[in-house]
Structure formats: C-alpha cells, structure tokens
Amino acid sequence: MDLVAIVGSLVGAGVVLGGIAMGTGLRVVEQFERGLVFRFGRVRGVRDPGLRLLIPFVDRMRKVPMRIVTMPVPAQEGITRDNVTVRVDAVVYFRVVDPVQAVVEVQDYVFAVAQVAQTSLRSIIGKSELDDLLSNREQLNKGLELMIDSPALAWGIHIDRVEIKDVALPEALKRSMSRQAEAERERRARIITAEGELQASQKLADAGATMAAAPAALQLRLLQTVVEVAAERNSTLILPFPVELLRFLERAAPAPEAGQPPIDRTEPS
Structure with a gap:
C-alpha cells in the first residue's frame, strides 16, 4: 500500500x-x-x-506588431535654398513587413525611423525653395518618402506615406508676403480697369462714327434719352432743342399743294 x-x-x-x-x-x-x-x-x-x-x-x-504606426516628426528648423529660415514638421506612416529583420537588424526600429525622418526632413528643407514648400508639397512628400524608405527597407520596414504638416514662417516674412500679395491684387485691378476703359472707348468711337454717318440715329438717340428721363418723376424737364432736329423735321414735312400760298417762315418784326 x-x-x-x-x-x-x-x-x-x-x-x-x-x-x-x-x-x-x-x-x-x-x-x-x-x-x-x-x-x-x-x-x-x-x-x-x-x-x-x-x-x-x-x-x-x-x-x-504589424499595424501601421503613425509617428509625428518634430518641427525641424532649417534654411531653404533661397535663404529663408523656416520650421517644418511632418508625419510618417509606416509598418513592419518582415518581423525578423525588424528585431534582428536594428535595436529599436521605431527610434531608427524617427531619426531618419528628422534628418531627411532637414535635407528636404535645404534642397527646396520657399515657394516649393508652400505650393508643391505633393512632390516634396514623395521625395521625403523615398529618402526615409531607402534605409528602412533593410530593417523590414515599409513607409506607407509621409506628409508635411505645417510650414512656420517668420513674422517679418509674413508681412512682406502680405504686402506683395496686396500689391499684386492692386496691379491686376488697375489692369482690368484700364482694359475696360479701352474697350468702352472703342465702342463709343464706333457709335460716334455710326451716328455721324446717319444723322437720324442721333435724333433717335435724343428721343430715347427724353423717354428715359420722362420715366422718372421729375416736375420740370429742360431739354435743349438742336437745330439739326428742326432741319430734319423741315425736310420731313410734306410739300404744299398746288394753288396754296407758301408758308411764310420769316420771323415777325
């Protein structure tokens, strides 16, 4: 037992x-x-x-972990190719595609990607001009993605996307750009006004030439002006009566019939 x-x-x-x-x-x-x-x-x-x-x-x-990691890149200060001091920050989206390389080839792949992203962002700032940073970000994002993805491939990391978030400019430069934009808008406004006056003067010249060739058109325009003025609520209307209109009416009047004395148009004494 x-x-x-x-x-x-x-x-x-x-x-x-x-x-x-x-x-x-x-x-x-x-x-x-x-x-x-x-x-x-x-x-x-x-x-x-x-x-x-x-x-x-x-x-x-x-x-x-194999999920996409969103890593913000701290703002980096640099001097552009046209000698402007700016501060630029970005965000990097990456994920692990080979866990063996991510663990064996690099000690801390997240820290390594962060350092490469910062140095690449500084390099992009030095190679670009200010106008490119402000208006051509898509091309800069692609270039920055290639710069970060090149060393990350050896670590088993794939860079999905890189985007520049913000470009901070000095206050003096902001004021200068604001004055430049205001001057540009003023220049365009003056050009548009001058073009409008030129077109209006050409049309008025054409209208004057047409009326000079046909005096009746001038009389019709005068009558049209009278109609437009009479449409308003005015108690008194003072309108000069041109001599050309009298001559036009005299030519348009019918001739006297046979046997009637002609009309005396002389002024009474």
Whole structure:
C-alpha cells in the first residue's frame, strides 16, 4: 500500500508539473501581431496569430506588431535654398513587413525611423525653395518618402506615406508676403480697369462714327434719352432743342399743294 501511494503521488506530481510546464509554454498571438520564436538565442521561426505552444524554459517569444504606426516628426528648423529660415514638421506612416529583420537588424526600429525622418526632413528643407514648400508639397512628400524608405527597407520596414504638416514662417516674412500679395491684387485691378476703359472707348468711337454717318440715329438717340428721363418723376424737364432736329423735321414735312400760298417762315418784326 505504501508503494502504491508513493507511485500515485509521483504520477500526480508529474501530471501537475506537466500541466504547469504546458501552461508556461502556451502563448496567444493576436491578429495584428506576429510571434518571433527564439531558441537558445537563435530565431527558430515566426508564429502566425492564434494559440501557440512553445517548449517550456527553452523557447522565448517576442511579439512584433504589424499595424501601421503613425509617428509625428518634430518641427525641424532649417534654411531653404533661397535663404529663408523656416520650421517644418511632418508625419510618417509606416509598418513592419518582415518581423525578423525588424528585431534582428536594428535595436529599436521605431527610434531608427524617427531619426531618419528628422534628418531627411532637414535635407528636404535645404534642397527646396520657399515657394516649393508652400505650393508643391505633393512632390516634396514623395521625395521625403523615398529618402526615409531607402534605409528602412533593410530593417523590414515599409513607409506607407509621409506628409508635411505645417510650414512656420517668420513674422517679418509674413508681412512682406502680405504686402506683395496686396500689391499684386492692386496691379491686376488697375489692369482690368484700364482694359475696360479701352474697350468702352472703342465702342463709343464706333457709335460716334455710326451716328455721324446717319444723322437720324442721333435724333433717335435724343428721343430715347427724353423717354428715359420722362420715366422718372421729375416736375420740370429742360431739354435743349438742336437745330439739326428742326432741319430734319423741315425736310420731313410734306410739300404744299398746288394753288396754296407758301408758308411764310420769316420771323415777325
């Protein structure tokens, strides 16, 4: 009986120890992670998401997130190619595509990407002009993405997108640009006004030439002006009566019939 009890105790202890060992060897890998397994310091493989069993006290797992990381780049101060001091900040979107390289090739891939992004942003500032930083950001974003992605590929990192967020200018430069824009708008306004006056003068010259060729048109224009003035509520209307209109009416009057004395148009004494 004593031997049976001892054997049962040993079996129970073995089962308990086996359960504990198996419990210590179980790992859960999330959907957005990959498990990197090390055995005696060497990489033995990459585990996909799910419940994974490791050799207790032998294997060690390091989980690497595979989601896109949004990393803001602190504002960097630099001098542009046209000698303007600016402060530019950006944001970098990247993700891990090879967890083995991300863990083995670089000590801290997030810190490494941050340092490369800062140095690349300073380089972009020095190579660009102020107008490019303000209006041609799409091209600069592509160039900055290529500069960061080149060393990151060796670390198993893929740069999805890089965007320049803001360009801070000195206050004196802002005032100068505001005055320049105001002067440009004033110049355009004067050009438009001058072009309008030129077109109006050309039309008036054409109208004057037409009326000079046809005197009746001038009389019709005068009558039209009378109609427009009479439409307003004026009690008194003073209108000069041109001699040309009298001559026009005299020519338009019918000739006297035969046997009637001509009309005396002389003024009475």
